[in-house]
Amino acid sequence: MNYTAYSTEDFLADESFQAFVLGHDVATTSFWQQWLIENPGKAAEFHEAQTILRQLVGRPQPVSEALKQEELAKFRRYLQPKPVLRVSRRHRWPVILAAFSVMLLIGIGFWRYMAPTNLQYNTLAHQQRQLLLPDGSRVVLNGNSELKLSGDWAPGQAREVWLKGEAYFIVRHTAPARLKTVATAPSNVKFTVHAGPVDVAVLGTQFNVRHWAGHTNVVLRTGQIQLSRHQAGHTEQVLMKPGELVSTDAARPQAPLTKRAVKADFYSAWTSGHLDFNDTPVADVVALLRDGYGLQVTVNNPNLLQQNLTGSVPNQDLEVLLNSLGKSLDVQVRREGQHVWLD
DSSP: OOGGGOOHHHHHHOHHHHHHHHTOOHHHHHHHHHHHHHOGGGHHHHHHHHHHHHHHHSOOOOOOHHHHHHHHHHHHHHTSOOOOOOOOHHHHHHHHHHHHHHHHHHHHHHHHHHSOOEEEEEOOTTOOEEEEOTTSOEEEEOTTOEEEEESOOOTTSOEEEEEEEEEEEEOOOOSOTTOOOGGGSOGGGOEEEEETTEEEEESSOEEEEEEETTEEEEEEEESOEEEEEEETTEEEEEEEOTTEEEEEETTOTTSOOOEEEOOHHHHHGGGGTEEEEEEEEHHHHHHHHHHHHOOEEEESOGGGGGOEEEEEEEOSSHHHHHHHHHHHHTOOEEEETTEEEEO
16 A cells, blocks of 8 residues: 555545554554554545544534634535436446535535644553654653643744653754754744743753653753743743753652753663663662652662662553562662652
């Protein structure tokens, strides 16, 4: 099948694409995600068909009364009596199919006009999803996460997404070459991630954002980040450089935004499914558990923090990760909720 020649209507009529959008088949999900990554030129038709299908099976947002009346008037005009044509039984089915096709196109046009253009992507526990956004930026969405965005991004307009959970962003630089600093760039060329009270604004960078249970942390791998926190009518900002982490906690709203140096690769390692350690201090691993997973970690043996760790451990499941660390360090690991003890 030559999907590269598909129009929006072709995507809508494709059973495999329907199964992907409605989440009925894991195999089709993997296929279409990879296909979009390899065919970014079809992103507009792809996302438009995706939006229409979701609205057809979901709950459309309310529209204004004036718009409703206008569309009803159009529909009534369409239903006005027309001259009756007598069709022989032999030619009846082609005429019926043609009429059905016309009505389908009218319905698609109506939904395209009336349906909201917001897109939403979700993942289940232990599921990861790769996304290609309309501007060419890429996102890896971690398990139990949600990403929302407008489906009608256009050149010269601000690019915004809303995140719950965790995601790794590879943002495409679309600003003029003369703009080098995110802090001095106009808002319409920035890419902004809204994560609770925190806004992460960039031009073209790679970074990780985790926003769960009132705890938010941002780790920058390359480029620049202008991080803002809005609360009680006050906005606080910091400018981040590669290898820096900023963390916020809803339980400590008055704590100022502070930056500290970290190993940025640790915080994006979940995208590959494992953590690689090369003579890494245990103190750095403990810091990752605290900042990256929001855990309260108690180390009962201070000498343990002076040891180094080498090897690779899986990190897609927190329990598996903790058990693997316990075996690698030859210590007992206990966990109660978000509190972990290393004995």
